[in-house]
Amino acid sequence: MVNLFKSFLDFIYPPLCPVCGDNVESYGNLCSKCWAKFNWISNPKCFKCGYPFPADLDLGPTPLCPHCASGECELDFIRSACVYDDVSKNIMLPFKHASQLKYQTLMSRAMINCVRDLNLDVDIVMPVPLAYKRLFKRGYNQATLLARPIAKHFNADLDVDSVSREYRNDMGHKTTKQRRENVHGVFKVINKNKIAGKKILLVDDVMTSGATFYELNRVLRKAGASAVYAVSFCRVVHAI
Ligand SMILES: [Zn+2]
Ligand SMILES: [Zn+2]
Numbered sequence: 001m002v003n004l005f006k007s008f009l010d011f012i013y014p015p016l017c018p019v020c021g022d023n024v025e026s027y028g029n030l031c032s033k034c035w036a037k038f039n040w041i042s043n044p045k046c047f048k049c050g051y052p053f054p055a056d057l058d059l060g061p062t063p064l065c066p067h068c069a070s071g072e073c074e075l076d077f078i079r080s081a082c083v084y085d086d087v088s089k090n091i092m093l094p095f096k097h098a099s100q101l102k103y104q105t106l107m108s109r110a111m112i113n114c115v116r117d118l119n120l121d122v123d124i125v126m127p128v129p130l131a132y133k134r135l136f137k138r139g140y141n142q143a144t145l146l147a148r149p150i151a152k153h154f155n156a157d158l159d160v161d162s163v164s165r166e167y168r169n170d171m172g173h174k175t176t177k178q179r180r181e182n183v184h185g186v187f188k189v190i191n192k193n194k195i196a197g198k199k200i201l202l203v204d205d206v207m208t209s210g211a212t213f214y215e216l217n218r219v220l221r222k223a224g225a226s227a228v229y230a231v232s233f234c235r236v237v238h239a240i
Pocket of ligand 1 (some may be wrong): 017018019020021022030031032034036114
């Protein structure tokens with residue numbers, strides 16, 4: 001009966017690729033042509049922060065990028081599904097600013113896939129908080145929309161209110177050092193009891209310099225978090 005209903009529904013509303021509108025097998029999936037256009041991050045990559053290395057390098061099972069080798073990344077793991085480029089930008093920006101929520105499923109599925117091999121044990125899934133001023137202006141936190149299915153996948157609590165964020169001007173087009181300074185002290189843990197002893201997975205749509213994840217990690221550790229991981233849909237890849 002359920003299958004019959006599903007067939008009926010597929011007949012009335014056939015599942016379509018959210019990017020090009022071609023028919024696909026199930027809702028939220030990309031067609032193979034659109035899938036192939038993304039620069040998905042696979043191995044080899046930095047074992048700790050997920051920075052992608054050139055494909056032809058054989059670096060062993062747990063290679064580290066120079067930042068992680070020098071201990072600069074204090075999160076346990078960071079992963080991103082794909083590289084920030086014209087293709088990922090064309091779904092990430094409309095999703096963030098223009099309520100193009102049809103991309104939610106493909107983005108969150110790709111994010112779940114890119115952390116799968118880490119076999120993470122997660123208590124709390126936390127979308128990177130937005131300042132209230134931005135939240136009210138936009139009407140939704142795009143990171144929360146991505147975090148919801150991820151929390152369900154991990155059977156973990158979705159936490160949207162233990163940490164608040166102060167409003168500051170946009171960080172666009174600044175150096176990594178300036179971004180770190182701009183985000184320093186911006187987050188405040190409101191509910192330490194919910195954080196202490198917990199393993200936390202942070203969720204964001206894009207990772208630019210990592211400054212936001214690093215700063216959240218700092219305050220969450222201070223509040224007693226026992227592990228902090230992060231996942232983003234795409235990441236800006238600078239040469240290192
Ligand atoms: Zn397509
Ligand atoms: Zn790294």
